[in-house]
Amino acid sequence: xxxxxxxxxxxxxxxxxxxxxxxxxxxxxxxxxxxxxxxxxxxxxxxxxxxxxxxxxxxxxxxxxxxxxxxxxxxxxxxxxxxxxxxxxxxxxxxxxxxxxxxxxxxxxxxxxxxxxxxxxxxxxxxxxxxxxxxxxxxxxxxxxxxxxxxxxxxxxxxxxxxxxxxxxxxxxxxxxxxxxxxxxxxxxxxxxxxxxxxxxxxxxxxxxxxxxxxxxxxxxx
Numbered sequence: 001x002x003x004x005x006x007x008x009x010x011x012x013x014x015x016x017x018x019x020x021x022x023x024x025x026x027x028x029x030x031x032x033x034x035x036x037x038x039x040x041x042x043x044x045x046x047x048x049x050x051x052x053x054x055x056x057x058x059x060x061x062x063x064x065x066x067x068x069x070x071x072x073x074x075x076x077x078x079x080x081x082x083x084x085x086x087x088x089x090x091x092x093x094x095x096x097x098x099x100x101x102x103x104x105x106x107x108x109x110x111x112x113x114x115x116x117x118x119x120x121x122x123x124x125x126x127x128x129x130x131x132x133x134x135x136x137x138x139x140x141x142x143x144x145x146x147x148x149x150x151x152x153x154x155x156x157x158x159x160x161x162x163x164x165x166x167x168x169x170x171x172x173x174x175x176x177x178x179x180x181x182x183x184x185x186x187x188x189x190x191x192x193x194x195x196x197x198x199x200x201x202x203x204x205x206x207x208x209x210x211x212x213x214x215x216x217x218x219x220x221x222x
Contacts, residue, residue, distance in 0.1 A: 012182040013190040015053045021046040024201045029219045034134045037221025044130035058090045074126040080141040084129035102141045115148045127155040134164045135171040163212045
C-alpha cells in the first residue's frame with residue numbers, strides 16, 4: 001500500500017472523528033441490519049451537515065477515483081437509496097458527470113422504476129455509497145443497475161468496515177471492486193494516536209476486529 005494511500009485513509013478517519021461520526025459503546029453494542037453486533041458504529045450521514053469536512057472527503061474520493069478507477073472508465077455516477085444519494089450528487093458535480101440513483105426495490109406505483117434518472121443501455125456506472133459492512137446492499141444496487149442495462153464494475157464508499165469475513169467474497173463474487181476511503185483498522189490506529197479511544201475501548205475494539213464473528217455472537221448478534 002502506497003504512503004499516499006495510507007495518508008488519505010488516515011485523513012478520512014481524522015475527519016470522521018472530527019465531526020463525531022465515530023461511536024464506541026461497550027455496554028450496549030450496536031446491532032446492524034445484517035444482524036451483526038458491534039462495539040463501534042460510523043455515522044457517515046453526519047458528513048452532509050459539515051461542509052468543510054464534506055468538501056475534503058469528496059476531494060479525497062475524487063483522488064481515489066482518479067488513481068484506482070480512472071475518470072474515463074465510467075459514464076455516469078449512481079447513488080444508492082438513501083444514504084448514497086448525496087455522496088453521488090457531490091461526486092457527479094465534482095466530475096461534471098450525469099447522475100442516477102437506485103432504489104432498494106422497485107416502486108409499487110407509477111412507472112415502477114428502480115432506477116431514477118436516465119440510464120442508457122451499455123453505460124458504465126460508478127456506484128457511490130456512504131459505507132459498506134457485509135457488502136450485500138452494494139451487490140443489490142449493482143444488480144439493479146445491470147438489470148436496467150448498465151455496466152458496473154466499481155463501487156466507492158467513504159467507509160468500509162473491512163472486518164466481516166464474508167464481505168469481500170460477496171463483493172468479489174458479484175464481480176465488483178469495492179474502494180473504501182478508510183476502514184476500521186485505520187480508525188483504531190487514528191483513534192489511539194489521537195486519544196479518541198481509552199485503553200478499555202481500544203482493547204475491546206481490537207478483540208472485535210480480530211474475531212468479529214465470535215464477538216458478535218457473544219454480544220447478542222449473529
